[in-house]
Amino acid sequence: xxYLFQQILNALQLGSIYALIxxxxxxxxxxxxxxNFAHGDIFxxxxxxxxxxxxVLGLPFIPALLLSMTxxxxxGVVIERLAYKPLRNAPRVSAVITALGVGLVLEHLTLVxxxxxxxxxxxxxxxxxHVGGVTLSSLQALIIVLSVLLMVLLDWLVRRTMxxxxxxxxxxxxxxxxxxxxxxxAVISLTFAIGAALGGAAGFLYALAxxxxxxxxxxxxxxxxxxxxxxxxxxxVRGAMLGGFILGAVEIMVAAFLPSTYxxxxxxxxxxxxxxxxxxxxxxxxxxxxx
Amino acid sequence: xxxxxxxxxxxxxxxxxxxxxxxxxxxxxxxLVGLIGPNGAGKTTVFNLITGVYRAAEGSIQFQGRxxxxxxxxxxxxxxxxxxFQNIRIFKQLSVLxxxxxxxxxxxxxxxxxxxxxxxxxxxxxxxxxxxxMEILGLLHLEAYADEQAxxxxxxxxxxxxxxxxxxxxxxxxxxxxxxxxxxPVEVGQLMEFIGWIRRQFNLTILLIEHQMRLVTGICERxxxxxxxVTIAEGRPDEIQNNAQVLEAYLGQAEDG
Numbered sequence: 001x002x003y004l005f006q007q008i009l010n011a012l013q014l015g016s017i018y019a020l021i022x023x024x025x026x027x028x029x030x031x032x033x034x035x036n037f038a039h040g041d042i043f044x045x046x047x048x049x050x051x052x053x054x055x056v057l058g059l060p061f062i063p064a065l066l067l068s069m070t071x072x073x074x075x076g077v078v079i080e081r082l083a084y085k086p087l088r089n090a091p092r093v094s095a096v097i098t099a100l101g102v103g104l105v106l107e108h109l110t111l112v113x114x115x116x117x118x119x120x121x122x123x124x125x126x127x128x129x130h131v132g133g134v135t136l137s138s139l140q141a142l143i144i145v146l147s148v149l150l151m152v153l154l155d156w157l158v159r160r161t162m163x164x165x166x167x168x169x170x171x172x173x174x175x176x177x178x179x180x181x182x183x184x185x186a187v188i189s190l191t192f193a194i195g196a197a198l199g200g201a202a203g204f205l206y207a208l209a210x211x212x213x214x215x216x217x218x219x220x221x222x223x224x225x226x227x228x229x230x231x232x233x234x235x236x237v238r239g240a241m242l243g244g245f246i247l248g249a250v251e252i253m254v255a256a257f258l259p260s261t262y263x264x265x266x267x268x269x270x271x272x273x274x275x276x277x278x279x280x281x282x283x284x285x286x287x288x289x290x291x
Numbered sequence: 292x293x294x295x296x297x298x299x300x301x302x303x304x305x306x307x308x309x310x311x312x313x314x315x316x317x318x319x320x321x322x323l324v325g326l327i328g329p330n331g332a333g334k335t336t337v338f339n340l341i342t343g344v345y346r347a348a349e350g351s352i353q354f355q356g357r358x359x360x361x362x363x364x365x366x367x368x369x370x371x372x373x374x375x376f377q378n379i380r381i382f383k384q385l386s387v388l389x390x391x392x393x394x395x396x397x398x399x400x401x402x403x404x405x406x407x408x409x410x411x412x413x414x415x416x417x418x419x420x421x422x423x424x425m426e427i428l429g430l431l432h433l434e435a436y437a438d439e440q441a442x443x444x445x446x447x448x449x450x451x452x453x454x455x456x457x458x459x460x461x462x463x464x465x466x467x468x469x470x471x472x473x474x475x476p477v478e479v480g481q482l483m484e485f486i487g488w489i490r491r492q493f494n495l496t497i498l499l500i501e502h503q504m505r506l507v508t509g510i511c512e513r514x515x516x517x518x519x520x521v522t523i524a525e526g527r528p529d530e531i532q533n534n535a536q537v538l539e540a541y542l543g544q545a546e547d548g
Contacts, residue, residue, distance in 0.1 A: 153407060157406065160417075161403075161417075162392070162420070163403060163406070165385075165389055165392060165396075166393065166396050168382075168385065172383070173380055173382060175344060176376070176380045177393065178343075178344075178363065178364035178368075179342050179343075179344065179365075179367075179368060179373070179374060180368060180396075180456060180457075180460060181369055181394060181397045181460050182365055182393065182396045182397075183363075183397070184363075184364075184365065185363070
């Protein structure tokens with residue numbers, strides 16, 4: 001029983017990181033109908049900014065987190081302006097290929113800076129608590145609480161503010177939103193900034209939880225978070241969160257109770273079965289064809 | 292009187308296909324002008340050029356003396372031009388209230404940080420915008436539907452909601468694209484009264500595209516007739532109705548012999 005609780009905690013930790021990344025995929029898809037395949041690499045940059053903050057700059061926890069988030073937000077805005085905006089009315093395939101290219105550029109720029117894996121020093125002097133055979137570290141608690149807090153804020157932003165309303169309006173009909181006075185370029189930039197900031201926060205937390213980082217770390221994690229977003233229903237904010245936690249749970253539980261070498265195989269077989277049953281994802285809905 | 296809207300020699304084409312050429316239009320403040328013509332004549336293109344959806348390839352379009360060509364749709368909206376669409380384009384999945392609230396985006400005066408921190412200004416502004424939206428809905432007798440999803444409204448009310456949204460932008464020039472499409476004669480009669488009413492109530496200048504001649508002759512003070520992207524006639528509705536070129540454009544050329 002204690003073992004199960006331990007695994008649930010681990011699943012929440014991993015799931016909250018997947019969920020934060022999945023939000024970036026889903027927000028950009030929602031507003032641009034495009035998969036930003038560079039997003040996993042933005043997550044990686046967030047992890048490296050954490051490394052820089054912890055080593056070169058010697059920042060404490062909160063400023064270091066803010067550095068990862070604002071650094072990634074700026075990066076997201078710059079990528080959108082330089083690489084995606086010129087392709088806004090091009091076929092979606094062109095934008096997707098460009099996104100893959102941007103991802104490669106980020107990986108190789110980081111490679112110049114750090115050709116081998118780096119160890120991230122602890123930014124948080126972690127205490128551990130033992131409760132009835134379950135071990136909880138304060139870092140683990142922090143990751144889960146901080147992620148959930150960011151998700152609640154985002155959910156509220158999308159549902160209850162004019163910016164969120166503008167994001168939803170643009171995702172349904174960009175032309176009409178523009179004609180009704182919504183500054184589409186600025187809102188798209190902000191959406192990229194928010195998605196990338198969440199990815200940066202995920203990279204930061206990931207680097208603290210699994211403190212060995214390398215320039216390619218964003219590829220697999222990014223793919224998995226993308227799948228989490230699709231399972232939840234891409235374009236749907238709550239779906240991305242749900243998908244992230246489901247993926248985290250499936251991965252941890254498969255590894256905990258079945259041969260761990262089959263982890264990805266079984267986890268993804270389960271997720272794909274889910275997609276066959278719910279092709280638009282758990283909370284997604286078919287989008288009407290735009291005229 | 293200086294014209295409210297003035298289009299000079301406007302031309303636009305898609306690929307090699309000319310959509311509109313040498314188009315001139317002058318709207319005086321408070322006027323109600325009709326734009327008619329067969330399908331494909333370029334009427335909606337005119338609306339798209341005025342609202343900045345397309346950037347005119349040639350010519351100039353000025354609104355209150357300010358050049359519109361090259362401006363983004365949201366800046367043009369901010370100057371006071373709004374429109375409706377031939378095929379209703381409300382935000383179907385949003386509530387009726389949110390459909391109107393979106394038009395206030397540029398009027399919201401709070402920052403993202405204030406919103407995230409739930410500061411007083413955020414709450415006051417949200418309340419103010421919701422109130423303004425409810426007032427417009429109230430004036431147009433839609434307030435009972437405020438919380439309904441927009442696409443659950445019957446067709447006629449969806450059309451009215453689209454007009455409510457356009458009015459909420461604070462427009463002084465309203466472009467209506469086939470407002471009577473799909474309406475029966477009784478509804479067309481009501482619509483004519485309604486257009487007259489919003490025009491007085493909101494001090495509007497109106498340019499409308501319409502196929503239903505009863506509406507055009509009933510309320511328009513002036514009519515422009517487009518055919519193949521060129522203005523072929525202009526005048527009072529009664530003058531237009533007997534214009535040979537217009538009849539030809541609509542009915543086809545009479546065969547000789």
